[in-house]
Amino acid sequence: MGRFAVAFLALLAPTAVVSSPIKARTPYQVKETHHAPRGWKRVERASADQVMNIQIGLKQSNFEELERHLYEVSDPAHARYGQHLSQQEVKDLVKPSDEALDLVHEWLQDNGVAPAGYSTAKDWISVTLPVDKIESLLDTKYHTYEHADGSRVARTSKWSLPAHLHDHIDTIQPTTSFFRARAERFDHVLDAGWIPPAYTPPSNSTLNKVCNISSVTPECFQTLYGTKGYKTRAADVNKVGFTNYLGEHPIRSDTEKFLAKYHPEAVSSARDFKQFTIANGPGDGPITQEELADGTDKEANLDVQAIAGISWGTPIESYSTGGSPPFIPSQMAPDNTNEPYLVWLDYLLSQPSIPQVISTSYSDDEQTVPRSYANRVCQEFARAGARGTSILFSSGDDGVGPDGGVCVSNDGKNTTQFLPGFPSSCPYVTTIGATMKFQPEVVAYRPPFDRAGKHYGAYTSGGGFSNYFEAPKYQKQVTEAYVKSLNGTFDGLYNKKGRGYPDISAQGMYFAYFYNGTEGTISGTSASCPLTGGIISLLNDARIASGMPPMGFLNPWIYSVGRKGVNDITSGSAHGCDTAGFPAQKGWDPVTGFGTPIFPELVKLAGASFS
Numbered sequence: 001m002g003r004f005a006v007a008f009l010a011l012l013a014p015t016a017v018v019s020s021p022i023k024a025r026t027p028y029q030v031k032e033t034h035h036a037p038r039g040w041k042r043v044e045r046a047s048a049d050q051v052m053n054i055q056i057g058l059k060q061s062n063f064e065e066l067e068r069h070l071y072e073v074s075d076p077a078h079a080r081y082g083q084h085l086s087q088q089e090v091k092d093l094v095k096p097s098d099e100a101l102d103l104v105h106e107w108l109q110d111n112g113v114a115p116a117g118y119s120t121a122k123d124w125i126s127v128t129l130p131v132d133k134i135e136s137l138l139d140t141k142y143h144t145y146e147h148a149d150g151s152r153v154a155r156t157s158k159w160s161l162p163a164h165l166h167d168h169i170d171t172i173q174p175t176t177s178f179f180r181a182r183a184e185r186f187d188h189v190l191d192a193g194w195i196p197p198a199y200t201p202p203s204n205s206t207l208n209k210v211c212n213i214s215s216v217t218p219e220c221f222q223t224l225y226g227t228k229g230y231k232t233r234a235a236d237v238n239k240v241g242f243t244n245y246l247g248e249h250p251i252r253s254d255t256e257k258f259l260a261k262y263h264p265e266a267v268s269s270a271r272d273f274k275q276f277t278i279a280n281g282p283g284d285g286p287i288t289q290e291e292l293a294d295g296t297d298k299e300a301n302l303d304v305q306a307i308a309g310i311s312w313g314t315p316i317e318s319y320s321t322g323g324s325p326p327f328i329p330s331q332m333a334p335d336n337t338n339e340p341y342l343v344w345l346d347y348l349l350s351q352p353s354i355p356q357v358i359s360t361s362y363s364d365d366e367q368t369v370p371r372s373y374a375n376r377v378c379q380e381f382a383r384a385g386a387r388g389t390s391i392l393f394s395s396g397d398d399g400v401g402p403d404g405g406v407c408v409s410n411d412g413k414n415t416t417q418f419l420p421g422f423p424s425s426c427p428y429v430t431t432i433g434a435t436m437k438f439q440p441e442v443v444a445y446r447p448p449f450d451r452a453g454k455h456y457g458a459y460t461s462g463g464g465f466s467n468y469f470e471a472p473k474y475q476k477q478v479t480e481a482y483v484k485s486l487n488g489t490f491d492g493l494y495n496k497k498g499r500g501y502p503d504i505s506a507q508g509m510y511f512a513y514f515y516n517g518t519e520g521t522i523s524g525t526s527a528s529c530p531l532t533g534g535i536i537s538l539l540n541d542a543r544i545a546s547g548m549p550p551m552g553f554l555n556p557w558i559y560s561v562g563r564k565g566v567n568d569i570t571s572g573s574a575h576g577c578d579t580a581g582f583p584a585q586k587g588w589d590p591v592t593g594f595g596t597p598i599f600p601e602l603v604k605l606a607g608a609s610f611s
Helices: 003-010 063-074 087-094 098-110 131-138 205-210 218-225 252-262 268-272 289-294 298-308 341-349 371-386 476-485 525-545 555-560 599-605
Strands: 028-033 040-045 051-058 124-130 143-147 152-155 158-162 169-173 240-244 274-278 316-321 357-360 362-365 390-394 430-436 449-451 454-456 464-470 498-501 504-507 511-515 518-523
Touching: 028 169, 051 098, 051 131, 051 371, 063 087, 063 371, 063 555, 087 341, 087 371, 098 124, 124 131, 131 158, 158 169, 169 371, 205 218, 218 504, 240 298, 240 525, 252 268, 252 298, 252 511, 252 518, 274 341, 298 316, 298 511, 298 525, 316 341, 341 371, 357 525, 362 390, 371 390, 371 464, 390 525, 430 525, 476 498, 504 525, 518 525, 525 599
Parallel strands: 240 316, 240 357, 274 316, 357 390, 390 430, 430 504
Antiparallel strands: 028 158, 040 143, 051 124, 051 169, 143 152, 449 454, 464 498, 511 518
């Protein structure tokens, strides 16, 4: 476990601090202001003795150089393609300067605060303090904010630093963040047998025999995407991973039942996959009654079953991460809503060997995360990419945003706008959308139903354009072409120059899976993301077996070469925000990306062989 995560777990008491006025060599100036997003309201002043662990993100000394390396080793047209960096090389590029460390230590010491822990590169410092001491340190005031669902957090709308530290500290959290990570899955309580309008079974007799739209199985995926018959050859080197948050962990007995029915030769995967617990995350064991009552572990089960069903032979690693940082409940904030990715990333990047593909099926609205913090977390994903790991995220299940008049800005003006997601909007990850039907595939969409006076929300594959990140060079041409094709439709509702997502897609409707010993179906980009992760792991297997390095950060390859090995999706749209949302069309679009994988073609384009 990384030293940062270990330090987090060990901290259950406040860091010592003296009761004295703010001390600083230069005057305090506001560093960041961020309004509370939709669904939150300020209630009252936060309890002065509530203990919080804050994370101080120091400026990384040479991230621009790391980014240069990332793009060079990920660009198939570059001479360095595939020459991924070592763990130490990455660490050396992101560690803060001695000046930054010295100045931040001086500031903390002058205010009687001792660091409680460091990230592996020392670019994050954690300290644990009661709210009144944090307020003094950051010249701010915390309030209790309540969400529409009743949960509460202590946050502030702005915070300050001494002027001389502004260039050395990128972000400090939790201050202005309201992140509420959610699993991008859609449970089928009713209408599990709903069939999309105008659905016709595949005309291809092979597909027709194995693909049932009301319960889509691994054999269907293998046939549809062309992985059937592929035999893994690099299991001694190649690995595929997935992450779990919010108390989730996969249940081995359910995975065993799933594989016994749908992929018997892979049953051992249910017993053999490695389960890592981080920051007091849930352990490896059977489902508990409390988890069952809350529906916990559905996402984790879906993830491992989707991967194991397609990538048999490749070792699987599961990461279950607890709250980041460790949560100390109080009467005013009984629930932990801190963003969970950072502690997992520090653990991952502290390991000498990491999976070549990692799938994550969690996200939230981009506006819940302050821009400075989103930038830093995104940079951590770049570190994994530079080491040769493909980081995959689901694109979301609300199209361009939820219906119901909630699509508004959080700049204090409540301007109507689409709601991009995060981390799916990060340019250093590969974001996966969802499709349904088989011949042809179309955008995954299920409208809401009203039965017996009950309303069930719509599910639509998510997509859009970031408000934080500009379109990177690798995709700028296609995003500009798409925006031009809209001819002004949706003007003012999205950032025309933003990073567009998703990048590619896969099936995401009515996955067959097991939960609590019972078979059912489940949908979402939570399904399409791990399925794609399993397919990319097979692509890595083919490359490694052919004497080549793994794919690593996928996007520069996808946008230049890989786009030729996909099924283009041209029907459907990203319904949401009470609109039809962005339409799918020929080529790239912000609802299915370039389309769904044709595995044999991708293998050829990657320079490897199928067998």
